[in-house]
Amino acid sequence: MHGLRAAIEWQSRAVVGRHLRVYLKNWHTSFLPPVLEPITLLLAFGLGLGAYMSSGIEWHGRSVGYMNFVAPGMLAYATFMTAIFQSLFGAFIRMRYQRTWEGQLTTQIELRHVVWGEILWAALLTTTYVAIVGLVLSVCQAVGLLQLELAFLPVVIPIVFVAASAFAALGLCFTALVPTIDHMNLPIFLVILPLGFVSATYFPLGHPVLAAISIANPLYHLAEGLRGLLLAGDGTGHLAGLAALLAVMLAVLVPLDMRLLRKRVLGD
Amino acid sequence: MSGMPPLLEAHGLVKRLGGRLVVDGVDLVCHGGQVLGLLGPNGAGKTTTLRMLYGFLSADAGVIRFEGADVSRQLSRFKRQLGVCTQEDTFDGDFTVRENLEIAASYFRPRPPAVGRRVDELLERFALATYAGDKPEALSGGFRRRLMIARALVHRPRMLFLDEPTTGLDPQARVAVWDLVNGLRADGLGIVLTTHYMDEAERLSDVLTVLAQGKVAAHGTPKSVLGDMLGEHVVVLPADGASRPAVATWLDAHGLGEPLTVLGAWHLPLSGEQLADFAHAFPALRYEVRPPNLDDLFLKLALPCTA
Numbered sequence: 129m130h131g132l133r134a135a136i137e138w139q140s141r142a143v144v145g146r147h148l149r150v151y152l153k154n155w156h157t158s159f160l161p162p163v164l165e166p167i168t169l170l171l172a173f174g175l176g177l178g179a180y181m182s183s184g185i186e187w188h189g190r191s192v193g194y195m196n197f198v199a200p201g202m203l204a205y206a207t208f209m210t211a212i213f214q215s216l217f218g219a220f221i222r223m224r225y226q227r228t229w230e231g232q233l234t235t236q237i238e239l240r241h242v243v244w245g246e247i248l249w250a251a252l253l254t255t256t257y258v259a260i261v262g263l264v265l266s267v268c269q270a271v272g273l274l275q276l277e278l279a280f281l282p283v284v285i286p287i288v289f290v291a292a293s294a295f296a297a298l299g300l301c302f303t304a305l306v307p308t309i310d311h312m313n314l315p316i317f318l319v320i321l322p323l324g325f326v327s328a329t330y331f332p333l334g335h336p337v338l339a340a341i342s343i344a345n346p347l348y349h350l351a352e353g354l355r356g357l358l359l360a361g362d363g364t365g366h367l368a369g370l371a372a373l374l375a376v377m378l379a380v381l382v383p384l385d386m387r388l389l390r391k392r393v394l395g396d
Numbered sequence: 397m398s399g400m401p402p403l404l405e406a407h408g409l410v411k412r413l414g415g416r417l418v419v420d421g422v423d424l425v426c427h428g429g430q431v432l433g434l435l436g437p438n439g440a441g442k443t444t445t446l447r448m449l450y451g452f453l454s455a456d457a458g459v460i461r462f463e464g465a466d467v468s469r470q471l472s473r474f475k476r477q478l479g480v481c482t483q484e485d486t487f488d489g490d491f492t493v494r495e496n497l498e499i500a501a502s503y504f505r506p507r508p509p510a511v512g513r514r515v516d517e518l519l520e521r522f523a524l525a526t527y528a529g530d531k532p533e534a535l536s537g538g539f540r541r542r543l544m545i546a547r548a549l550v551h552r553p554r555m556l557f558l559d560e561p562t563t564g565l566d567p568q569a570r571v572a573v574w575d576l577v578n579g580l581r582a583d584g585l586g587i588v589l590t591t592h593y594m595d596e597a598e599r600l601s602d603v604l605t606v607l608a609q610g611k612v613a614a615h616g617t618p619k620s621v622l623g624d625m626l627g628e629h630v631v632v633l634p635a636d637g638a639s640r641p642a643v644a645t646w647l648d649a650h651g652l653g654e655p656l657t658v659l660g661a662w663h664l665p666l667s668g669e670q671l672a673d674f675a676h677a678f679p680a681l682r683y684e685v686r687p688p689n690l691d692d693l694f695l696k697l698a699l700p701c702t703a
Contacts, residue, residue, distance in 0.1 A: 138505055139503070142502050142503055146499055146502070149495075150490040150491075153490070226488070226489050227484065227485070228488055231486035231487065232503060234450065234452065234480035234486070234548075235475065235480075235504060236472050236475045236503060236504055236505065237503050238471075394452065396413070396453055396454070
């Protein structure tokens with residue numbers, strides 16, 4: 129409870145404020161990835177790969193154009209990757225190389241605020257990215273490339289914020305555990321990339337083993353929940369599963385982050 | 397000074413790190429307008445003690461009081477009164493010199509009043525105004541230290557912790573930092589300083605706490621610490637002279653143990669009485685007598701570790 133309260137204390141906001149100030153200093157380059165990545169992916173997967181699937185993809189008993197299938201998956205994938213990479217590389221660099229955390233910890237900021245500051249910043253950045261991706265999707269819809277239920281796009285924003293917080297908490301665990309930046313390859317290639325792709329983000333999970341595993345996969349529920357919202361105006365089942373998984377992740381991972389980082393940063 | 401209540405006091409501080417007892421029952425006191433030098437060889441527990449004092453680490457046992465109040469009950473309020481300059485540079489490389497001071501101010505509540513004016517004042521005082529728009533990485537070592545100290549002061553703390561503030565600096569930059577520390581003492585700040593430079597400790601410290609193997613080995617003014625731990629005189633004589641066995645026997649007989657050996661010479665700390673006895677025992681021996689300094693103390697404390 130003590131740790132949860134830290135999320136709303138001024139010190140955590142001060143940490144987020146610091147990261148935001150750095151981000152805004154480089155706004156002209158910072159906005160490129162969320163604008164260009166979805167365009168590239170839509171062209172590559174949607175138009176490129178989709179051209180080979182003229183009859184579309186079967187999704188919940190109906191045929192859906194591949195671009196329409198992939199667009200919500202892109203939002204889920206962007207949520208996962210942005211939150212994880214920010215809490216993995218961004219946080220590791222601040223902790224290890226820039227010694228930003230050590231400087232902050234000599235002030236009124238405590239480790240729990242640094243942890244929550246990193247999680248909330250990753251969530252805020254991710255939500256901003258996804259909002260921009262959403263705008264790009266709206267433009268694509270306006271030019272006739274997509275047919276989505278865009279009225280549900282605002283509902284996506286808070287879902288993405290909470291999901292990104294939980295994914296960032298997962299990323300911070302790896303940050304606390306990897307000895308050097310080179311060891312980041314282990315979580316990236318053994319956990320993050322496989323999870324990113326085998327979660328119904330870019331293709332449906334037809335294999336029964338993958339489908340069974342996906343029940344406990346929050347990214348799968350996020351992708352299917354957003355797809356349900358944006359293709360059918362209803363993703364309730366998956367979003368309920370997602371809410372339960374995110375609650376468990378935050379309840380377990382945030383205290384674990386604190387414990388691991390206390391040892392790593394304070395040597396205590 | 398003794399009539400004023402201490403700004404900071406610690407009693408019975410204990411800390412274990414990785415199962416090893418690093419700090420074992422340390423007591424210390426620092427008043428406003430006073431520099432407390434925390435000395436000791438590597439591994440003596442200086443940095444760990446300092447980190448407990450400024451709230452970076454929690455103590456396993458013991459109590460820290462600020463103006464008589466237990467800080468563990470109101471850690472955040474206590475930390476508002478502290479400025480910390482760590483051994484390593486921890487400024488924010490993403491920001492300029494000025495922005496570093498501004499962002500540091502954002503980490504304190506109540507917010508420091510008139511931050512812009514305070515930043516200008518610190519840039520001026522620490523001769524950093526010319527570099528205000530530069531990134532810290534562009535600064536020389538001496539100016540980086542100035543920035544670290546200026547950053548520690550942006551919120552007008554009442555206690556300042558300086559962990560080896562002049563390590564790696566050239567003599568000119570060291571003297572400049574000494575002048576700044578002197579000025580801050582004159583402003584009434586309580587300052588806790590760790591250093592490996594004995595001349596720095598002697599010049600800057602009003603009072604010394606000497607740590608060895610996690611415990612307080614001596615406490616007092618530099619002069620009284622030296623007198624208590626070493627005596628009033630140091631006899632220096634060649635370690636390979638013909639008189640060596642006789643001198644070693646004399647040391648054993650007086651319970652003085654192993655002599656300090658530096659560059660082929662024995663340095664024997666002696667009291668006035670022991671010096672008279674030594675002169676009487678070795679009338680034909682050529683040797684130098686000099687007053688003791690903190691280097692002798694440091695070597696004496698380090699001896700068990702290096703033996």
